[in-house]
Amino acid sequence: MKPMSILKTTFIVSLLLFTANAFAWSYTTAVKNSQLGAVTTAIGTTGVLEIGPTGMGSVCVSFALNNPAAAAASGGVLTLSGFPKTATASATCTAAEARIRTATAGTDIVTGLTVTATGGGGNITLDNTSINSGQSATMNSFSLTAGN
Structure with missing residues (x-):
């Protein structure tokens, strides 16, 4: 094998090993719970959960x-309090996405949440x-799981 080929092979193997190990880290459960606690703090005292269609081009219902x-989060999972919650829809849509804000028209805290029917x-x-x-919409549950 030529010296340049050995160098190329060594570089490629090193790159593959680095890439394989680059995603091997994770947070402890205590750190995940702390991160989710920061979400609760950021929501504040007047937080709302808004639900809309894919892309959140409109808000159909706000809780x-x-x-x-x-x-407090447990096991890296944050579960909102007080379910089920009922609210009157302000628009018509197929619910697919949601966000949590500090208040109506407030600052986004969590976006890109998924919405499905129960189960x-x-x-x-x-x-x-x-x-x-004008319809009553009932939100049965909410959970947010911390990543890595």
Whole structure:
């Protein structure tokens, strides 16, 4: 093997080993719980959870959150308090996405949350994802799991 080929091979093997190990880290459960606690603090005393269609181009229904919004996270999972919650829809949509804000028209705290019907496995579960303006919508649960 030529010296340049050995150098190339060594570089490629080193790169592959680095890449394989680059994603091997993770946070401890205590750190995850702390991160999720920061979410609860950031929500503040007047937090809302807004639900809309994919892309959140509009808000179909908004739920007022408890104060505090959640008890302490456990096992790297944050579960909001006070379920089920019911609110009247302000628009018609197929619920698919949600965000948590400090207040109506407030600062986004968490975005890109998934919405499914009960049993569908989303961050948020609703009794029905086909929402009509004026309809009562019921949110049955919410959970947020910390990553790595």
